[in-house]
Amino acid sequence: MFKPFQLIRGPALCAALIAVSVAATIPISANAADLKKDLKIAFLPKQINNPYEVIADDGGLAAIKEMGGQGKVVGPSDAGASSQVQYINTLITQRQDAIVIAANDANAVVPYLKKAMSQGIKVVTFDSDTAPDGRQIFVNQANSESIGRGQVQLLSKLVGGEGEFAILSATPNATNQNTWIKWMQEELKKPEYSKLKLVKIAYGNDDDQKSFVETQGLLQAYPNLKGIIAPTTVGIAAAARYISTSPAKGKVMVTGLGTPNQMRAFIKNGTVTAFQLWDPGQLGYLAAYAAANLASGTITGKEGDSFDAGKLGKRTVGKSGEVVLGPPTTFDSSNIDNFNF
Amino acid sequence: MAKPDSALTLTKRRHVSWETMLVVVLVLGVILGRVLSPMFLSSANLSNMLADFTEIALIALPMTLIIVAAEIDLSVASVLGASSALMGVLWHMGLPMPLVIAIVLVAGTLAGLFNGLVIVRFNLPSLAVTIGTLALFRGLAYVLLGDQAVADFPASYTAFGIDTIAAFLPMPFVLVIIGAIIFTVLLQATPFGRSLYATGANPVAAQFSGIDVARTKLKLFMLSGAMSALAGVVYTLRFTSARGDNGEGFELSVIAAVLFGGVSIFGGRGSMIGVLLSLLIIGVLRNALTLSDVSSETLTIVTGGLLLSSVLIPNLVARWRVMREKRLMTQTLS
Numbered sequence: 001m002f003k004p005f006q007l008i009r010g011p012a013l014c015a016a017l018i019a020v021s022v023a024a025t026i027p028i029s030a031n032a033a034d035l036k037k038d039l040k041i042a043f044l045p046k047q048i049n050n051p052y053e054v055i056a057d058d059g060g061l062a063a064i065k066e067m068g069g070q071g072k073v074v075g076p077s078d079a080g081a082s083s084q085v086q087y088i089n090t091l092i093t094q095r096q097d098a099i100v101i102a103a104n105d106a107n108a109v110v111p112y113l114k115k116a117m118s119q120g121i122k123v124v125t126f127d128s129d130t131a132p133d134g135r136q137i138f139v140n141q142a143n144s145e146s147i148g149r150g151q152v153q154l155l156s157k158l159v160g161g162e163g164e165f166a167i168l169s170a171t172p173n174a175t176n177q178n179t180w181i182k183w184m185q186e187e188l189k190k191p192e193y194s195k196l197k198l199v200k201i202a203y204g205n206d207d208d209q210k211s212f213v214e215t216q217g218l219l220q221a222y223p224n225l226k227g228i229i230a231p232t233t234v235g236i237a238a239a240a241r242y243i244s245t246s247p248a249k250g251k252v253m254v255t256g257l258g259t260p261n262q263m264r265a266f267i268k269n270g271t272v273t274a275f276q277l278w279d280p281g282q283l284g285y286l287a288a289y290a291a292a293n294l295a296s297g298t299i300t301g302k303e304g305d306s307f308d309a310g311k312l313g314k315r316t317v318g319k320s321g322e323v324v325l326g327p328p329t330t331f332d333s334s335n336i337d338n339f340n341f
Numbered sequence: 342m343a344k345p346d347s348a349l350t351l352t353k354r355r356h357v358s359w360e361t362m363l364v365v366v367l368v369l370g371v372i373l374g375r376v377l378s379p380m381f382l383s384s385a386n387l388s389n390m391l392a393d394f395t396e397i398a399l400i401a402l403p404m405t406l407i408i409v410a411a412e413i414d415l416s417v418a419s420v421l422g423a424s425s426a427l428m429g430v431l432w433h434m435g436l437p438m439p440l441v442i443a444i445v446l447v448a449g450t451l452a453g454l455f456n457g458l459v460i461v462r463f464n465l466p467s468l469a470v471t472i473g474t475l476a477l478f479r480g481l482a483y484v485l486l487g488d489q490a491v492a493d494f495p496a497s498y499t500a501f502g503i504d505t506i507a508a509f510l511p512m513p514f515v516l517v518i519i520g521a522i523i524f525t526v527l528l529q530a531t532p533f534g535r536s537l538y539a540t541g542a543n544p545v546a547a548q549f550s551g552i553d554v555a556r557t558k559l560k561l562f563m564l565s566g567a568m569s570a571l572a573g574v575v576y577t578l579r580f581t582s583a584r585g586d587n588g589e590g591f592e593l594s595v596i597a598a599v600l601f602g603g604v605s606i607f608g609g610r611g612s613m614i615g616v617l618l619s620l621l622i623i624g625v626l627r628n629a630l631t632l633s634d635v636s637s638e639t640l641t642i643v644t645g646g647l648l649l650s651s652v653l654i655p656n657l658v659a660r661w662r663v664m665r666e667k668r669l670m671t672q673t674l675s
Contacts, residue, residue, distance in 0.1 A: 048637060077637040080589055081490070082580045089389040090631050093380045107492035108580035111503050131492075 036296040039069035041288060042091050044101040046128065047079040052280050053102060055341045056127060059281030060100060063288035066310055071288065081105035088112040092119060098291035102127035110134035122294035126287035136294055136301035137321045139287040141278040144176070146327045147231070148183025150276060151256065152193065154330060155227050158253040158273055162195030163226030166218045168239050170206040170232040180231050199225070204235045211238035219248055230256035236275060240266040260331050260339040267336050274332040280341060283325050286312055290323055359603040359655065363618040370622055374629030381629055384509045390628040392511035395579070396421065396572040396588065398620050399517060400595045402524040403565040405616045408599050409528065410561060411541040411608025412460070415471040417569040418591035419478035420452050424573025426482040429491030429583025438498055446570050452478060453566020457559040475592070482585035491583040502578030513575045520568070525613040541608025597644060598623055601651040623647070
């Protein structure tokens with residue numbers, strides 16, 4: 001009896017074996033290929049048309065396009081605690097593969113996200129987390145340590161590694177800022193910063209007027225001041241505004257955490273050389289990859305899982321399902337016009 | 342003798358036709374939903390749809406009575422928020438849940454009583470007074486809870502907010518059904534209900550015909566406060582989250598639903614059936630459009646359009662009738 005398939009079975013087996021061995025030696029391409037095609041991934045921002053969220057969502061959609069999935073953005077026009085619930089229910093009905101959500105309320109959405117997960121839909125939070133049992137992965141913009149240390153590294157570069165500097169913070173009990181300042185002081189202990197001296201931590205209370213006046217006070221009290229770190233978007237803008245019209249312009253370096261749109265004018269007129277913030281577009285991009293990997297079954301979201309996040313490279317899931325985007329982006333005159341938020 | 346009779350049948354016919362129109366719109370809405378998404382008629386989706394307008398419906402019931410009596414209560418959403426905040430505070434003080442809920446309902450009733458007393462005692466328009474208490478009660482909500490949220494309510498209670506009966510009917514919606522029955526009977530089949538129509542049509546005449554208008558108003562605003570507080574309790578349990586900003590802006594959705602239901606903003610006219618139909622239509626449309634990924638801005642435009650049409654269409658129809666009658670009269674005269 002003539003069996004045509006027996007003739008090609010040998011070569012086919014060989015080809016398959018070669019394919020498997022090639023795949024095994026190039027892990028990155030293998031990981032990218034593991035993602036399922038046509039995944040339906042929905043982004044659910046705190047509210048649509050919030051400029052920051054729009055950039056984050058666009059980053060996510062770009063990632064979904066890259067991997068051949070179907071992405072979309074849906075969400076409420078108000079940021080009320082419950083407004084997102086209706087959309088979660090709708091996404092469950094539509095049988096999406098994954099939901100990527102920036103939660104308006106850490107608890108209000110949890111019962112509904114749990115319902116989604118119980119029906120096999122993967123849930124990733126980004127930008128603003130829910131209680132841990134409401135999601136599988138939280139994509140965090142940056143950990144406090146890298147933000148704090150990064151600020152000191154940037155300032156040191158700006159002032160040439162020596163001189164007096166001050167910190168203009170938010171309120172004295174602001175949790176985020178205090179953690180970052182703690183890591184700044186940790187970084188300052190390194191020998192390469194021995195000539196940098198932190199003279200004062202001032203508090204502008206995240207109030208524009210107060211921050212403005214505090215900046216003025218710092219310049220009067222410390223005539224040799226070389227730099228100010230304002231790890232708050234309100235503080236950095238107020239400090240830059242004061243310096244831009246004072247004789248200290250060009251002598252005192254203002255840096256910290258700010259958004260490109262509020263700082264653009266100060267970069268253009270030379271008051272500010274560089275500042276930092278995470279790129280919300282990359283945050284959305286990473287969240288989309290985390291969601292796609294969960295939905296493809298390549299990871300489960302437990303600590304130690306790692307996945308390929310496109311142009312961002314390999315990422316590993318940390319404690320309690322957290323994936324960190326990484327050190328903040330530095331904005332200066334060379335790249336600020338590429339950002340609009 | 343003939344004149345008032347014909348006026349009566351005219352207004353009656355108008356009501357019937359408005360509700361018939363609502364039924365038609367509802368049927369069209371359901372067909373639209375089915376065309377837009379095959380998932381629309383799934384029991385899970387219909388269940389979500391009902392759950393979504395629980396609070397709006399609970400508050401729309403007393404609001405219908407208030408608007409029929411030619412008054413308005415803009416503070417309802419703030420009472421909801423303050424009730425939610427109070428619920429969080431009392432629970433954190435360690436009170437047992439049944440007591441917490443009882444206190445919240447009493448507090449809501451008192452908030453309504455406060456509205457009513459200011460309106461009645463100082464003879465002020467309810468619009469002005471409740472704009473004031475809209476801000477006042479929302480402010481109290483923030484004083485009570487700040488920007489914090491209380492989320493650790495007992496699971497047996499939050500389950501009530503989320504569970505369904507027979508995998509379809511949301512538990513909180515049972516309250517809407519019971520409320521709808523009570524309020525329909527109250528408005529359409531009791532002397533109290535008839536006194537509301539009379540008060541809304543002409544408060545002075547109502548007073549002279551033996552209706553205690555002040556007492557009636559007090560009762561109405563207390564009812565409104567109590568139902569808003571109940572909505573606050575349901576909202577808090579449904580979202581497991583007591584917050585001061587809960588339900589912000591709900592008053593407009595509630596009033597929109599009542600007016601679209603055919604209740605005249607000038608008082609004296611409208612029916613509970615119309616409002617219930619209107620709630621269903623808004624729920625169906627919102628759900629159907631959301632399910633087909635229509636953006637929330639478009640949804641807002643649709644809701645606004647509905648409201649505008651509900652005010653405009655009866656007005657245009659009335660004008661057209663007057664014109665036609667004039668023409669008929671000139672024809673018979675000539």
